[in-house]
Amino acid sequence: MVHKANRPTVHDMRAIKARGQKISMLYVTTPEEAAAADAAGIDMLSIESRFFTPEMREAAGRCFVQVGLPFGPYGQLATAEDYLRAAFHFTAMGGDCFYCAASLDIQKALCDNHMPVVAHVGLIPSYITWTGWRAVGKTADEARAVYDHVKRLEAIGCFGAELEVVPDRLGAFLSQNTSMILLGMGAGPGADAQYLFAEDVLGCTDGHRPRHAKTYRNFAAxxxxxxxxxxxxxxxxxxxxxxxxxxxxxxxxxxxxxxxxxxxxxxxx
Known part of the structure; x- marks a missing residue:
């Protein structure tokens, strides 16, 4: 097992952005995928809390791990206290930062307690009833709304944000004009990170794949x-x-x- 002292920290991830180096990021669900990502030199993993175990942390090796804290009716978290308790629990298990798409006050409570928070801007899946499944930020007004959201998250102390399905020029501008690390998923080459799901990279299914997905193998066959x-x-x-x-x-x-x-x-x- 890679000792915690030898794994990347928030400070290290910020240094990568400062150097202008792109961050590779995958969403994984199994220890086998986590171990493969570590062996391949992937920088950062996203692992939902329901999949995050000591075995997953060990398999992830030197990868910087974002633990997803569930949001919405299918999750167990509702209040800031719930989120704090979960974040401290998964910190002890080896989580390096925490995805949280809850309200600004909950995100701020995590930040105030020195939890590295990754928020979400652009197309936010848990909010799609308000936007529909579409690119966000193609008009000047929407682009300004995404920019304002980024600045609010930055002001409360968020470490980063998933930047999903926004125009490439907007993605580049936002990444260049925030201290946060913006994890691009369909946000163009200017985002700080390029983030894909392992199942899309591996071609695990024959179903719909998003426009930004790139498939490197045909596991479905x-x-x-x-x-x-x-x-x-x-x-x-x-x-x-x-x-x-x-x-x-x-x-x-x-x-x-x-x-x-x-x-x-x-x-x-």
Missing amino acids: EYARLQAERIAAFREFRADVNAGTYPEPQHNVAMQDAEFQAFMAAVGQ
């Missing part, structure tokens, strides 16, 4: 092949059972003839 092989193996097993060809002698536990005869005598057979 491999999963389909493995499922076909799984079905075939199960079918062969069932056929062996029905035909009496399984189990074979090598699958059975042997018993000496004398011992079996003594047992039969003991039970009156």
Whole structure:
């Protein structure tokens, strides 16, 4: 396990931005994905709290880990105290910063307690009932609203913000004009980080992928092949059972003839 003292800190991540170096970031859900990201040299991971365990932290190695604190009716967090308790819990487990899309007062409460907070601007999935699933900031008024949101988050002390589906020119301007680290997802090359979901990078599904996703492998085809092989193996097993060809002698536990005869005598057979 990588000792905490050897892992990147908020200070280190800010230094990356100051150097003008781009940050690579992935959303992962399994220890295997986390370990692969670490081995590949990915800078930053996003892991929802429901997936974040000591095993995940160990698998993530030197990656800087953002733990997602659930927001909305499916989560367990409602008040600032709830969020603080969760943040301290996951800090002890090795979380490096915390995604929080709750209200400004809750985000500020986390910041006031020295928790590194990553907020969300642009297209915010938990708010889409107000915006719909679309790019945000294509008009001057919307771009100004996104800018004002960034500045409010900066003022309360947020460490960063996910910047989702905004025009590339706006993404570059915002990143250049805030002290926060802006984690771009469909926000153009000027964002401080480029953030994708591992399932899109790996091509895990045949379903809809967002415009900004880039697929580097076709795991869906491999999963389909493995499922076909799984079905075939199960079918062969069932056929062996029905035909009496399984189990074979090598699958059975042997018993000496004398011992079996003594047992039969003991039970009156």
